[in-house]
Amino acid sequence: MKRLLALFFVAVLVLAAILVVRTVRLKPEQASVPPATLITVDAGAVDRFASAVKIQTVSNFGQPIDADAMTAFRDLLATSFPHVHAAMTHEVLPSGSLLFTWKGKDPSAEPVILMGHMDVVPVEQSTLDHWKHQPFSGDVAEGSIWGRGTLDDKAAVLSTLEAAETLLAQGFTPARTIVLAFGDDEENGGSQGASGIVKELAARGVHAHFVVDEGGAVVTGMLAGLDRPLAVIGVSEKGYLSLKLSTTGTGGHSSEPPAHTAIGELALGITRLEANPFPGGLPEPSVKQFEALAPWMPFSKRLALANLWLFKPLIVSSGLKDPKMAGGYHTTTAVDMVTGGTKDNVLPTTASAVVNFRILPGETTDSVIAAVREKLNDPGIKVEVTAAGSARNPSPVSPTTSEGFNDLQTTIHQLYPTAVVSPYMVQAATDASYYYAISPNVYRFAPLEITPAGMTMAHGFNEHIGVDNYRHMVQFEAQLIQSVK
Ligand SMILES: [Zn+2]
Numbered sequence: 001m002k003r004l005l006a007l008f009f010v011a012v013l014v015l016a017a018i019l020v021v022r023t024v025r026l027k028p029e030q031a032s033v034p035p036a037t038l039i040t041v042d043a044g045a046v047d048r049f050a051s052a053v054k055i056q057t058v059s060n061f062g063q064p065i066d067a068d069a070m071t072a073f074r075d076l077l078a079t080s081f082p083h084v085h086a087a088m089t090h091e092v093l094p095s096g097s098l099l100f101t102w103k104g105k106d107p108s109a110e111p112v113i114l115m116g117h118m119d120v121v122p123v124e125q126s127t128l129d130h131w132k133h134q135p136f137s138g139d140v141a142e143g144s145i146w147g148r149g150t151l152d153d154k155a156a157v158l159s160t161l162e163a164a165e166t167l168l169a170q171g172f173t174p175a176r177t178i179v180l181a182f183g184d185d186e187e188n189g190g191s192q193g194a195s196g197i198v199k200e201l202a203a204r205g206v207h208a209h210f211v212v213d214e215g216g217a218v219v220t221g222m223l224a225g226l227d228r229p230l231a232v233i234g235v236s237e238k239g240y241l242s243l244k245l246s247t248t249g250t251g252g253h254s255s256e257p258p259a260h261t262a263i264g265e266l267a268l269g270i271t272r273l274e275a276n277p278f279p280g281g282l283p284e285p286s287v288k289q290f291e292a293l294a295p296w297m298p299f300s301k302r303l304a305l306a307n308l309w310l311f312k313p314l315i316v317s318s319g320l321k322d323p324k325m326a327g328g329y330h331t332t333t334a335v336d337m338v339t340g341g342t343k344d345n346v347l348p349t350t351a352s353a354v355v356n357f358r359i360l361p362g363e364t365t366d367s368v369i370a371a372v373r374e375k376l377n378d379p380g381i382k383v384e385v386t387a388a389g390s391a392r393n394p395s396p397v398s399p400t401t402s403e404g405f406n407d408l409q410t411t412i413h414q415l416y417p418t419a420v421v422s423p424y425m426v427q428a429a430t431d432a433s434y435y436y437a438i439s440p441n442v443y444r445f446a447p448l449e450i451t452p453a454g455m456t457m458a459h460g461f462n463e464h465i466g467v468d469n470y471r472h473m474v475q476f477e478a479q480l481i482q483s484v485k
Helices: 002-025 045-054 067-080 082-087 125-130 154-169 193-203 262-275 284-296 299-305 308-321 365-376 403-415 431-437 467-483
Strands: 089-092 098-102 112-117 144-146 178-183 210-213 217-219 230-237 239-248 332-340 350-359 382-386 420-426 442-444 464-466
Touching: 002 299, 045 067, 045 144, 045 154, 045 467, 067 082, 082 154, 112 154, 112 193, 112 431, 112 467, 144 467, 154 178, 154 467, 178 193, 193 431, 210 403, 210 431, 230 284, 230 403, 230 431, 239 262, 239 365, 262 332, 262 350, 262 365, 284 299, 284 308, 284 420, 299 308, 350 365, 365 382, 403 420, 403 442, 403 467, 431 442, 464 467
Parallel strands: 112 178, 112 210, 210 442, 230 420
Antiparallel strands: 089 098, 098 178, 144 464, 217 230, 230 442, 239 350, 239 382, 332 350
16 A cells, blocks of 8 residues: 555656656747848828728628718728829729739739738617717827728738838838738628639739738737736637528417427427537647747746647636637527517417537538537438528638748737747638638738727727727738748
8 A cells, every 4th residue: 555655646746847847948039030121111101000990891790782882982092002003003903802912922822811801890879878989080189090891801902012112112022922801891701802812813823922811810818827018829720600590380279389489398408508618629820829928928827838738628618618718619509590489379280499609620510510419419300401501611721831920920020029928829700711712821910009908999999909009000911921931
């Protein structure tokens, strides 16, 4: 017994030693990057951006794009950025999206594609009173530019054009061709805009060196224990699926009900679905993110992140307990709509619900459908894919070893020398996922400087961006374009 106990203590000591050695071995290393002379942002840049915010290029769900607003927006770009329109090939694709081609010194080299979208989400009338500045005012006040689209995503579109305009005025030619691709229906799924752009580029035989879209940011104060900015580059995104579940009943008078009506049967199915959530896991981008973060974290957190082989189950299970975090660890299940019944004394003949799933890499729309059928465990509940156009598998994971990732990382450090750069998994769906058809190197990043307070602004109210932040975005885009080899 004594020997067993001694052996046990030795084992614990060895394990502790391994954990500590692995932890202290990780030392934070500040990246050293070549110094950069950032461009001087033109004095008119902020006004040009504000003017673009005023145009109501709203994507209303299920409705066609407001063609007049889009035309006005494109016209404004033409007058705002004369060098861009003179020097680049400029195309309006049939859907209304925009494609600029800036020929590089080596036109045979694969181009770099800088993306953005010109449309914005609608403003809920009930929130109008909450806006300090009206959503399409484009007001420049309190050190910020205000309005719908200032973050999502007109800042990216305008800052990219502004950067190109300045570089062109200086006589700059990029090393390889730069394509600017701006969709016009991202907020409706990009099925015409981004999808159309990619089809067109693919038909022309274009294969991209790398692609940059929205979806990343420079966040501060978001992660307890990290006392410096965190620049997150999206390297993959979750999949998307909505399923309609429906049941049928015999109908009849409600004085003679069956044990479960159509509604009751559906409710039982929904209950089983919610009681059996999808299992947790740690997708590859999150593993890479933890590896990047580990050296910068205080000892206790570093201990866990440096020893994922041991602590992964603990990290996953604690992540799953927090609804704000859980999406990073499993395929989420959200029962979003339900209908059924017509009258208080009539048995319902049908009932249905729509359930939305955000799919973790490693699973597919098909595997989710199969799992849902199993969880429902009731052949009486019909399962159909709804809004089939928006169903998509999780995107592939872009490498962190490509020249594109490296260019982004270097440019980030040139603007934010103390930032920790990490890959991450985007939980929302963006236009970027279409671009895997023409490049494995698809990244989601723009230096939107975000704090916890600003997290809900993008599709909420009081959307605004700091004037300084916008200027940094212009400098970032210019620096990135110049860094392309
Ligand atoms: Zn967006």
